[in-house]
Amino acid sequence: MNDPTQVEKPLVDPDVVAQIKSWKGYVQAKLGFRNCWYPTLNSEELEEGKPVPFQLAGEKLLLNRIDGKVYCMADTCLHRGVPLSEKVECYSKETITCWYHGWTYNFTDGRLCDILTDPNSKMIGQRALQTYPVDEAKGLVFVFLGEVAEGKEPPPVERDTAPGFLDDDRRVRIFRRVVNSDWRLGAENGFDTTHIFIHKNSRLIPGNQTMLPLGFAPPPGNKDKLWDRVETEAGQIGIYDRLAERGIPHFEGKVGGETVVRAIHGGDKRLAEEISLWMPGVLKVDPFPDPTMIHFEWYVPRDEKSHWYIHCATKIVPGPDGDESFGREYETIWKDLYAHGFNDDDIWAREATQAFYDDDSGWLNEQLFESDECLIAWRKLASETNHGIQTRRR
């Protein structure tokens, strides 16, 4: 029973609510988007015939590799709703059988193809679990979280990557971590140009002879747009942050007119000249963490309060040994100096932001400043160009 004498909660500023209407779809997308490709597990994690459960955008799913090709199917038996993965029983290459009553599903189309406890059931052939198209690229297993009409194909994976990611001879090292925050707080942490303030003491800066301002900000009285929205021929849609070009880098932080903190000048290597964020949630930092490399990172919704942070160190290295040689370089230098030494800070920052946005009231109560214009542009883009909003399924 509720308290019969409850105090009324204070109302929210209607102007703020009105502004949010222009990126309403983004606020709704707590679980991400539909009808787009998300990277999930690494290809090497999927062995032939060994289904692996995982969570994507609030859905419990299974991946399985059959004759080399990967399939994705719901992990919830249609009958009584139990997870098939609770006790995996695969009696043929293409199928998984529910441990409870023997309902058997084909990975290729999700079809209920047999029931071991009742081979005469009329349900057989008449029901199907949700399946999703799967593709693999650069060592990642991509899942297309959406429906594809009979006889149609999903769009190519490329559409939902950042430009250049799929380039020939681009070698990719993947480092996937669970971050306990909403995926949007991940994406905004990565794209937000002034968040680099948290990296001011990163060991990457002296370690790789580079420099990093404390932040970039628009010039006083700025009337220029600080970003560009682009769509590539491959259909990729994203925002370039132009603060590095059109804004002012600040290398000294002042309090009360006194300089109190200075950016470390570790050397003259120029990094991060172009920063862009692409649908459905992948950041590109070019070049980074070295003039020879490009950094990509994905924010993949797992549920309302956690995402996969898929960190991709990449470099073009031609030749048959390219992958192995980049792998050695990554393990020797970059894993510590960059994946940990730089990006570990982003993880606790995202998690520290979560409580304020837990119930989505943060979108109303935050107070943005000038350089956040790029984030607003991203929010609008995401609201306008998505192919559907993911919601909790039953």
Add this chain to the structure above:
Amino acid sequence: MNDPTQVEKPLVDPDVVAQIKSWKGYVQAKLGFRNCWYPTLNSEELEEGKPVPFQLAGEKLLLNRIDGKVYCMADTCLHRGVPLSEKVECYSKETITCWYHGWTYNFTDGRLCDILTDPNSKMIGQRALQTYPVDEAKGLVFVFLGEVAEGKEPPPVERDTAPGFLDDDRRVRIFRRVVNSDWRLGAENGFDTTHIFIHKNSRLIPGNQTMLPLGFAPPPGNKDKLWDRVETEAGQIGIYDRLAERGIPHFEGKVGGETVVRAIHGGDKRLAEEISLWMPGVLKVDPFPDPTMIHFEWYVPRDEKSHWYIHCATKIVPGPDGDESFGREYETIWKDLYAHGFNDDDIWAREATQAFYDDDSGWLNEQLFESDECLIAWRKLASETNHGIQTRRR
């Protein structure tokens, strides 16, 4: 504050909702039923004058044995709502005194008979805690969860047991466990004939020279009823599952026409010829786990998400040493081979089903098949014949 831009949830098929109306009472009975007997602790757990707290159907209760007879009373002081059992203070045989302000209740009628801090209070004699009738049988303490009118008696315990349980010379070994699922998922797990698929590798099958099909299913084109509803002279109401007689046992499981799994044939002992489920939630499997024994199991609601699984191995053994001799047999053979070796699997199966039914949406979203006809019959019976539905009390 709510997200001002919340997406609407998908609606549920109205046909499914309509069907559920025919067993609405069962869906409501998340905490079980009222005005019926439930088994609780074992008689031997209740020593003279040592009150024991427990939880039944969402209520916090106390059992206490006084001059040999067991009484059941609410464990929540009327005054400020604290649990009496937080610090037991019994100053006379028939009473318990609240540790906080000395309110004292008589176990026989729940009456507030004294207040040690204010012997003149007008409350004395004018208030009473809820009490429930108690009976003991076969080593179980039964509580009648309901009101009994002045001068009336509750029905005999027998009404709420399965036939035969109280037979003379029937020896009973009780094994009680907490299972983290709704009691209904316990009852349906036990009664559902095709769930035996999970027992296909049970060590009981070879260990006791028996066999168990993978499942029983109705014959193709079946028009016969697969169950019988019965009411005994003692007022017991239950459903017999007739799939063993009228259905087809399947000893081979096929995927794509190939036999992929075969039931183990451990021997020719015939078991489980009659399976029946009785109000308010007790299963009888006759004979089981041996032609000389009958298995009974109760699903007793503790709260919305857990039940007591009260597993009773029974056998008729006449004579003064019958109980001791069956006790030795149970400990030597059956506890491992059957209580653990067979029924442990039921526990994790029930717990794996819980998430889907947590908020009761599972009743709308499940997809039942032919052999579940027996479950539907049970659900209707439970909706039609219960004597009241338990709800959270204040």
Add this chain to the structure above:
Amino acid sequence: MNDPTQVEKPLVDPDVVAQIKSWKGYVQAKLGFRNCWYPTLNSEELEEGKPVPFQLAGEKLLLNRIDGKVYCMADTCLHRGVPLSEKVECYSKETITCWYHGWTYNFTDGRLCDILTDPNSKMIGQRALQTYPVDEAKGLVFVFLGEVAEGKEPPPVERDTAPGFLDDDRRVRIFRRVVNSDWRLGAENGFDTTHIFIHKNSRLIPGNQTMLPLGFAPPPGNKDKLWDRVETEAGQIGIYDRLAERGIPHFEGKVGGETVVRAIHGGDKRLAEEISLWMPGVLKVDPFPDPTMIHFEWYVPRDEKSHWYIHCATKIVPGPDGDESFGREYETIWKDLYAHGFNDDDIWAREATQAFYDDDSGWLNEQLFESDECLIAWRKLASETNHGIQTRRR
């Protein structure tokens, strides 16, 4: 989705609801009151320039000592809502800088005085974090949880203490603990005269040659008021419990006419002659635990389900060594015999009461008795004289 067939919950007695209307404000004050002083940390816990986060009445706050004076400011950056204390960065004595984007706030007025990543932002000087007035007295840091109009001062701390607490030469030993109950259950535990039943075996009674009845109760047929509401010249508002004078102490507890428990008579020292409870939640027991001492205890709301129990042992000890000498006495004798030996029992009692009041239905379902008249008087006083009710802020 909700259960489509939900059972209706039983209704509450409208007479009880009507009665609660007379102390509605108290039921609303789950997080305490606004516009009043609460004690928080100890002065000695605040070192110069070392901000400390804490929680008061549902708010996340910071305390910091600057040039000896303590300031209190919200611990939530205005920009993206992160806790400033997640990683403390103070670049000048008066300020704290948000670790995320360099927003910098002045502790004296909460003003956003600089943004290190964008010194030209128009936000600078235009926004401010909530600050609260702070004062220190008797080793406690008091925070005024409310707004003070421009050019005005908050009331003196004295208004929100119990009379005598601030007396010259009164030495105070503070022992602060977190108790997992609503602050109101703390206040009512302390003030309620019959709760002393829980202390009947306290080692303080024989240890300090005193006695304690099992309870005080109104005389039969009592028509006298059992309490006095007072307001002091300093504006302190409180209730004196007069049960010790106008009621009957009971030294024997009877069940069924038989004496079953007797109060321990440890000696003739007279204690606790006056018990009073003051806004916004501070108890005074005079004298206690010794004829030479006065006991004060505060119940400071942290959140809806926990409070700080600030236990203050006090004694008038004149002279320059007074504080040190009382400190030795407290550590040698009173910490064990009284702070633990007596008041530890109050802590588990409050926590045992919490579940019944968790959702505030306890206020409707409790059943009070004659001596609770003092509690009702307190509830009305708190409803009528508070300066505002605290609610969750955003």
